[in-house]
Amino acid sequence: MPDIIRVKPHHFIDIVTAIGQGQRRFEPHPYGHAVHTVAHKVMADLDAVLQLELGIDDICEPCVHHVNDECDDEIDTSFRPEAPSSKMAWNLLIDKRWCKRLGLKQADRVSVVEFCRILRAQMGSDISAIYREIPREMTVERQQALERGLAYFLDDPTEP
């Protein structure tokens, strides 16, 4: 049985976006979460299996904010006043929108490369509706980086 990585859709998408911003090494975070280990796993194995998880995933599991099967953290609402302050609620909102856009749901299993192919095919030319509480110019930059990250996984992993 291959190692299955439980991951929130937006957590995986954030990793692809960071790679599109040029990041290749992910360092441990003060929160203790597992972005760095999951990022290195997906970069090392494009056939690794992702299981979509809209609750606590493998990244959240060791995080200091993982309390009683929930995230007790809050988000910075200074640039997104319409967003819920609870990170749990915000994440769920974004993940549900991504699932709808991509035609995916809780517990679906896809490989890293399959998820990237679905993203490229389904995300469309404008993802601002998914991040509608965030200033549009920030989302334009996010989408450009995401597209570069997808090129890393789908076209040439040796290129930045």
Ligand code: SF4
């Ligand atoms: S969503 Fe919350 S529990 Fe999960 S990694 Fe982020 S801060 Fe930690």
